[in-house]
Amino acid sequence: MSPPVRLQRERLVGSKWTAVQPREREKHFVVLRWVGDGEDPPQELELEALLTRRVQRVPWRALADRERWVSGWR
Numbered sequence: 080m081s082p083p084v085r086l087q088r089e090r091l092v093g094s095k096w097t098a099v100q101p102r103e104r105e106k107h108f109v110v111l112r113w114v115g116d117g118e119d120p121p122q123e124l125e126l127e128a129l130l131t132r133r134v135q136r137v138p139w140r141a142l143a144d145r146e147r148w149v150s151g152w153r
Contacts (some may be wrong), residue, residue, distance in 0.1 A: 084143045084150060091124060096142060097149045105130055107152045113139075 096108045105128035114136060115121025123136045142148045 084145060084148075086139065086143050088120070088139070091139060091142070094150070095152050096126065097151065097153045099145075099147055099149060103131070105133065 085130050091110050092112055094110050095109070100146065106128040108126040109129065111125040111127050113121040113135065114123050114125050122138055124139050124142075125134050125136055127134050142150075
């Protein structure tokens with residue numbers, strides 16, 4: 080098992096990610112913005128799939144899981 084990716088909160092918005100196991104052909108994503116229900120600092124990000132433009136929320140620390148996400152587009 081690979082060590083987790085080290086994430087920098089201030090650089091996540093606008094970053095690009097590839098899903099290791101794509102669902103419904105959605106493989107490439109871009110981080111749109113931080114979202115949080117009154118949390119300070121917010122703990123979730125909105126990711127947009129490039130192919131379908133579908134937006135989903137994920138906990139920001141989930142991107143550190145190399146079994147689910149790879150930094151950049153591959």
